[in-house]
Amino acid sequence: MNAIPNNKLQYLKFLSELPLFNDIQDQEIELLLPLIKVINYQKREMFFINVDKRPGLYITFDGQFKLTKVNERGDEMIIRVVSNGEVISPMHFSQYYEASAEFIKDTTLFYLSEDTVNQLVKDNSSFAKNIINMLAENIQSLMMAAEVWRLxxxxxxxxxxxxxxxxxxxxxxxxxxxxxxxxxxxxxxxxxxxxxxxxxxxxxxxxxxxxxxxxxxxxxxCDRVIGVNCNLFGSKNCPLF
Amino acid sequence: MNAIPNNKLQYLKFLSELPLFNDIQDQEIELLLPLIKVINYQKREMFFINVDKRPGLYITFDGQFKLTKVNERGDEMIIRVVSNGEVISPMHFSQYYEASAEFIKDTTLFYLSEDTVNQLVKDNSSFAKNIINMLAENIQSLMMAAEVWRLxxxxxxxxxxxxxxxxxxxxxxxxxxxxxxxxxxxxxxxxxxxxxxxxxxxxxxxxxxxxxxxxxxxxxxCDRVIGVNCNLFGSKNCPLF
Incomplete structure (x- = not known):
């Protein structure tokens, strides 16, 4: 009997707790493990998301990085700060959309290829639903960020x-x-x-x-979107109601 | 034999040409028609997307409206201008996210309930893929808008x-x-x-x-994301390459 490598169990536990794998059996996640590429980055390292990069989906196993855009005058904007357990999926965007990722901490990413993700979406409606929820949350955050920024x-x-x-x-x-x-x-x-x-x-x-x-x-x-997990939310002590 | 009402054929043709129904058979779309609610709005009319509204998905059959947010000082921001053939899906966002829609032209919307859309995602992987693409495009637009706005x-x-x-x-x-x-x-x-x-x-x-x-x-x-459909894109006359 083969001993299961220690990090395999650790990876499985980590993945099974992610919203991306909601309602997906552990056995199915286990089948995915050989398709996952583990990539390590050091603090302050950068990588560029662009047309030459193989697109796919990245899960942050550990660490933190910021996704940024810079204009020709050198002004920088942070699109998003991505932390443990969070996911980015360049495969879902224009192949010509460029952004840079700069690592704020030593970071380990799990990479799934576009083909793997698309096959999962096709074969497993729970996974499709989870991808939909992930993208929807992303939209929600971007709409909120635009509102905060502009209003x-x-x-x-x-x-x-x-x-x-x-x-x-x-x-x-x-x-x-x-x-x-x-x-x-x-x-x-x-x-x-x-x-x-x-x-x-x-x-x-x-x-x-x-x-x-x-x-x-x-x-x-506070507002009702960010406040939904607050103990007071909706109670008589909550000024939003 | 029943005569097929004129607008049924018109609706079918319209829907079958939308990206949302890519790779979906006309027969399947036809089965959806009885589940679609047709709603008409007049120019300058408003409706509010909020927790009391039944969430779902709206397809713009004809017309145009703007989705806006307003702060307490009365400053307004336009989140998005939605035109013919475009889709919004409040069902994918926090039930507490509020926005208002103001109709710029007389507008006809097709409404699909959350249950109908979720059932379609579950039963039809092409539809799931189309929803994923729609949300991804939405994210792409919001990221571009943020960049344009800030940089x-x-x-x-x-x-x-x-x-x-x-x-x-x-x-x-x-x-x-x-x-x-x-x-x-x-x-x-x-x-x-x-x-x-x-x-x-x-x-x-x-x-x-x-x-x-x-x-x-x-x-x-121009940039490579918005320029991808240009005749010159990628040619020796295109300054982006």
Whole structure:
């Protein structure tokens, strides 16, 4: 009897807990393992998503990276910060869409080829549904980001981000302050000023944790989409209802 | 023998030509017809997408509307302008995501319920693939819009939009100038100024048609994603290669 390699079990457990493999049997995921390519990147390394790259789907097993676009004047925008368990699928976009990924931490990605993913979609309606949900969430985030960017001032942007992290990331800041400033499209100085204003309202960041004086100060920056996992959501203490 | 109502044939032809029904037999589409609800809206009418609305999928049979978000200061952003043949699927987003649709023209929408769409995804892998492609295109557009918004100045934004419409909409401006200004996040005055600058470069709008002096002026505003359908794309006359 062959001993199952240790990381195989670890990979299986990791994959089976991802939304991408919802309602998919462990045996089926196990059959996938030989088709997965494991790629390691070091902090500060970059890779470019472009027409020459074989498109496919990447699952972040461990680590963090940012997807960015830069214009000819050198201005950078962060499209998305991708963390543990999150997925990007360049195969679903124009082969001519270019973006760069810069690794914020040492990162391990699982790569599935376009053919493998398409075959799974064809053979397994649960997987198709999971891909649909993943893309839909992506759209939701992009619509929210556009709204935050275009309709909120710097303090409101930061408040919104903290309200979301407070509810959806156990009160922990998921990215560094400098990355956050860049993600929210402001300078480090603007972020400091916004943070000071929020401080006056009783909202602080201490050791990467979000703190509120009474626990309800962030409510005024919340909305129903990011607040759905909050304990207070929909209760008589929730100002959104 | 029953005579097939005229509009049934018309609807069938319309649906069978949509990307959403790629690789789906006419007989299968015909079975769907009784499940489709036809809804008419008048120009300037509004409807709100929110938690009380039954979510589902809407296909624009005819007409045009804009999806917008407004903040508490009354600033508006256009998320998307939806025209003939285009689809929106609120069912794929958070039930708490609110947006309003305002009809720019008299519009006829086809409505499919969430259950109908989910059943189709489950039963027909081609339909699942088409939904995946539709959502992916949506993401692509939102990423491009974010980039245009955040990394381009007003002249570049307008040039980019015109380059896209020139290639992908037969040189016809798909929306009115006032809607375009709002979509690109600028005032009517900024749009006029940007248009004047482009005019100096040989790019004009006449009777809603985009005109170029030599036919190549818009090339400098093009990119590989929007330019893929251009006659020149990838040729030695294309500056993108």
């Amino acid at each position: 909120k001032n710097t303090k409101e942007r930061l408040g919104w981000f903290l309200a979301s992290a407070n509810t959806n990331n156990l009160g922990k800041l998921p990215i560094s302050k400098s990355l956050l400033a860049s993600y929210l499209g402001m300078t480090a100085e603007s972020l400091s000023r916004a943070l000071k204003k929020l401080g006056d309202e009783g909202i602080k960041i201490e050791h990467k944790m979000i703190k509120q004086e009474t626990g309800k100060e962030l409510c005024s920056y | 381009k100045n007003t002249k570049e934004r307008l040039g980019w939009f015109l380059a896209s419409a020139n290639t992908n909409n037969l040189g016809k401006l798909p929306i009115s100038k006032s809607l375009l200004a709002s979509y690109l996040g600028m005032t009517a005055e900024s749009l006029s100024r940007a248009l004047k600058k482009l005019g100096d470069e040989g790019i004009k709008i006449e009777h809603k048609m985009i005109k170029q002096e030599t036919g190549k002026e818009l090339c400098s505003y």
